[in-house]
Amino acid sequence: xxxxxxxxxxERKEFVTLAVSSDTADVRELxxxxxxxxxxxxxxxxxxxxxxxxxxxxxxxxxxxxxxxTPAEGERAILEVRDRHSAWGARKLRAWLxxxxxxxxxxxxxxxxxxxxxxxxxxxxxxxxxxxxxxxRQAPNELWQMDFKGHFVMSQGGRCHPxxxxxxxxRFALGVQACDNELTExxxxxxxxxxxxxxxxxRMLMDNGSPWGTQYEHGYTPLTVWLMTLGIDFGHGRPxxxxxxxxxxxxxxxxxxxxxxxxxxxxxxxxxxxxxxxRPIYNLERPHQALSMEPPASRYHVSHKTFxxxxxxxxxxxxxxxxxxxxxxxxxxxGRTFIVGRAFRGSSVxxxxxxxxxxxxVFFYSHPITQVDLTEPDQDA
Numbered sequence: 001x002x003x004x005x006x007x008x009x010x011e012r013k014e015f016v017t018l019a020v021s022s023d024t025a026d027v028r029e030l031x032x033x034x035x036x037x038x039x040x041x042x043x044x045x046x047x048x049x050x051x052x053x054x055x056x057x058x059x060x061x062x063x064x065x066x067x068x069x070t071p072a073e074g075e076r077a078i079l080e081v082r083d084r085h086s087a088w089g090a091r092k093l094r095a096w097l098x099x100x101x102x103x104x105x106x107x108x109x110x111x112x113x114x115x116x117x118x119x120x121x122x123x124x125x126x127x128x129x130x131x132x133x134x135x136x137r138q139a140p141n142e143l144w145q146m147d148f149k150g151h152f153v154m155s156q157g158g159r160c161h162p163x164x165x166x167x168x169x170x171r172f173a174l175g176v177q178a179c180d181n182e183l184t185e186x187x188x189x190x191x192x193x194x195x196x197x198x199x200x201x202x203r204m205l206m207d208n209g210s211p212w213g214t215q216y217e218h219g220y221t222p223l224t225v226w227l228m229t230l231g232i233d234f235g236h237g238r239p240x241x242x243x244x245x246x247x248x249x250x251x252x253x254x255x256x257x258x259x260x261x262x263x264x265x266x267x268x269x270x271x272x273x274x275x276x277x278x279r280p281i282y283n284l285e286r287p288h289q290a291l292s293m294e295p296p297a298s299r300y301h302v303s304h305k306t307f308x309x310x311x312x313x314x315x316x317x318x319x320x321x322x323x324x325x326x327x328x329x330x331x332x333x334x335g336r337t338f339i340v341g342r343a344f345r346g347s348s349v350x351x352x353x354x355x356x357x358x359x360x361x362v363f364f365y366s367h368p369i370t371q372v373d374l375t376e377p378d379q380d381a
Contacts, residue, residue, distance in 0.1 A: 010280030012056045015041065016048040017284060017297045030302065033197045075114055077102055082120050087257035088286070090115065095287035095294075141303040143168040144201040145248040146191075148182050149255060155264055160271045162255065163190055166248050168205070170299035171288055173279050174198050176255065178271035184211040184223045192307070195230075199303025203233040205248075220343040220369065228367045229311050254282070313348070314365045320350035321360075333360070338372045 015034050019027050019041075031041045047055035074097075081093055088096070090111035097105050105111070115121045149162040163177040163186075174197075177190045204227060211223050219236065227234050259278050265271045283300075287293040316322055323331040329342035333351060340349060340362060351360045351372065358374040 009056060010284070012044050013053065013284050014280060014297070016045055016056065018300070018302055019045060020048070026304075029306070033199075033302065071104075074102060074105060078105075078111055078114055079118055079120065082115060085258065085281070085286070086120075087254065087261075091289060091293060092287040096285065099287075138169065140167055140169050140172070140300045141199065141201045141305075143203045143205060144174065145205045147207050147248050147252075148179075149252040151182075152260065152265075154267055154271070156266045158267070160265065160268060162271075162275070163187065164248060164251060164255070165191070165194055166251050167201075167296070167300055168247060170296045171247060171251070171291065172296040172300035173251065173282055176275040176279050178268045178275060180268055182211060184221065187211055187223055188226060195307035197302075200230055200232055200305040200307060201303060203235065205235050207236065220341045222343050225343045225347070225364070228365055229314075230308070231305070231365070233367070258282075314350070316348075316350040316363070320352055320363075322348050322350050324348055331362075333372060334374055336374070336378055340370060344369070 011034070015030060015036070019030055027041060027045070028038055031038050034041075044056060077097055078093055081096060082088060085092075090108035094105050094108055094111055106114070112121065145166045145168055147164060149164060151159040151161040153159055158180060161179045161182050163175065163179050163182075164173065165175040166173055175190065175194045179186050179190065211221055224234050255278075259274055263274070265274070282295075283297045284295055286295055288296055291299060321333070323333060325331055325340050325344040325347050327342075327345050328339075329345055330337050330339050331349065344364060347364065349369070350363045352363065353360055354371070360372050360374070361368050362370045362372060
């Protein structure tokens with residue numbers, strides 16, 4: 001099957017980057033997820049190993065390195081890259097140019113002076129940047145952050161709701177999706193395509209509002225129940241504390257500055273095309289200050305947990321007491337009724353005794369979801 005038409009070059013580059021970045025990368029599994037044949041994939045891997053990035057496309061074989069470049073040529077290069085990526089600062093520009101063969105680049109402060117001298121910097125924008133305190137997971141796919149960036153109106157009517165999914169460790173953008181709503185069904189559909197390509201994370205961090213949480217009892221929603229059936233743990237950010245999802249919030253600022261700001265989009269198709277064009281630049285080329293000026297792909301590899309096309313029913317132990325959740329989100333246990341949550345209606349849950357007499361843990365698959373306490377007075381009594 002041919003490479004997908006999002007961008008043939010970026011698709012090839014992402015594939016080979018992920019294939020060579022991990023010692024345990026399963027190339028054939030990547031072929032399945034990227035929907036390319038093994039012979040095609042191995043051909044481009046060989047070309048990449050022989051010629052680097054230039055081997056992935058029918059490009060000029062002109063050498064990247066030109067030691068005799070003059071300072072004037074270097075300044076022109078700085079301005080050209082800045083014009084293509086108007087939100088990049090001096091450190092990103094310098095790192096990108098050094099990585100692409102410009103051996104004699106001035107210091108970041110000198111580059112900043114060049115940008116100011118040529119009218120490429122708005123001084124008022126510099127004061128808006130806020131440094132987040134950095135915390136990160138130890139490895140890729142331990143935690144993904146997911147959220148909607150605020151919607152915006154399109155010129156032909158309707159609103160675009162950008163859905164973003166970011167790996168916490170590497171800052172790799174797993175998805176930037178142009179959605180026309182923020183419904184559970186839409187999020188689940190978009191996540192399914194991401195899971196098929198990159199596998200499953202251990203945990204996901206989300207906001208508190210719909211469709212992530214707080215709609216139903218105990219904060220569970222149909223979306224979080226679906227994640228639990230896939231073996232994915234989840235958590236919610238603290239209300240009114242965007243720092244909890246600081247990386248995704250910072251990513252939204254970058255998305256606004258580098259893609260959305262100053263542009264008028266006609267429809268969702270045009271929005272998605274812009275996101276698809278930018279995401280490989282962000283993942284594969286754009287230097288990231290928190291990653292020692294390396295791009296996110298340098299620290300990311302796909303998850304070894306594959307997405308199951310068919311969900312297996314829960315399997316509980318022989319000592320578990322299994323109950324079916326009714327339409328109102330309740331279960332019957334020991335002659336009494338307890339609320340588990342409407343998000344679980346129609347599902348089976350298991351009860352296991354705790355070390356406290358009369359208190360039982362309630363599990364959905366392997367996830368503890370609530371407790372029932374037989375020592376408390378019956379509210380219906």
